[in-house]
Amino acid sequence: MRPPTAPDGRTAAIPAGMGARVRRLTTRLNQYIATGRRNPVWFAMFIFGRFTLARRLAWGIRSPSRRRSRTDHPTIFPAVDVEAAVRDLRVDGIHPGLMLPRTTLAEILRFAEARRCYANSDPNRAIRVNRGGDVHFDGPPPLIADYHGQVFDCPAIRQLATDGTLTRIATAYLRSEPQLTRCRLWWSFVAPDSPAELRNTFSQDAFHFDIDDWACLKYFFYLVDVDDGAGPHRVIRGSHRNRRLRHQFTIFKGQSLASLTKVYPARDFLTITGPAGFGFAEDPFAFHTGTVATVRPRLMLEVEYGVSQLPVAGRYGSPQG
């Protein structure tokens, strides 16, 4: 049986008997080296982008000449208060006030049902999933199934990626013309017994921060109802700006729950639930994680913007292909 691969194609099978952290590092190293070879500037961002001071400097130096308003694009979110959303993002790192129109939701659900997705992101394990999340597997059920680059075949997703409100929020928050970095569409299945290594690989019950650019903004949309049993997203409010040195001087993006609960109060650990179509914006430098679905599967869409045109540390989901 082939080893599973992560959303960005990295191999998840690793030798047994090593510490979990060492195994994670081994798993991801090849991907990072490959991306750094393509663009050494990415390496600099990846190394220094974990330090808040370096991020502010790089972000601040870049922004004045690149600031540009994107008010010309039409929007499917006419009621959203852009300034309030940006305020929430600056303070909390999250703004939970988005809702897809029913027609957009229906179009994405039709697309997801019609296309194959890839079990545990393995391109050799194509499967079909109906809109209820039902699927039959040969062998152990996967933790997730990802549609890879097919997302850009869906007109509703392409429209979302250039939506006037989403890009206006991104422009104001990033203080720069937003660069579409990546789109992802994926199922998370009920898999309470999944191995910890697989959960780490697919960022479930594994708090971490993202370093995809000097500054990033992500939009997440739930495409099915998501309650506590459907693998809700979790985020630590304010952790994008409030960062202890121990969480900056680390080679690991993932941090243990024990280490985070020592720093952040329980009230800042938010669990995001909502009906089908519900969406939120998030600064992914804040600590966040998916959670393992325990009762019903979850279908999620992610649209990510950065501030540069650095390569994506992964092999699909990028508009560059």
Ligand SMILES: [Fe+2]
């Ligand atoms: Fe993440």
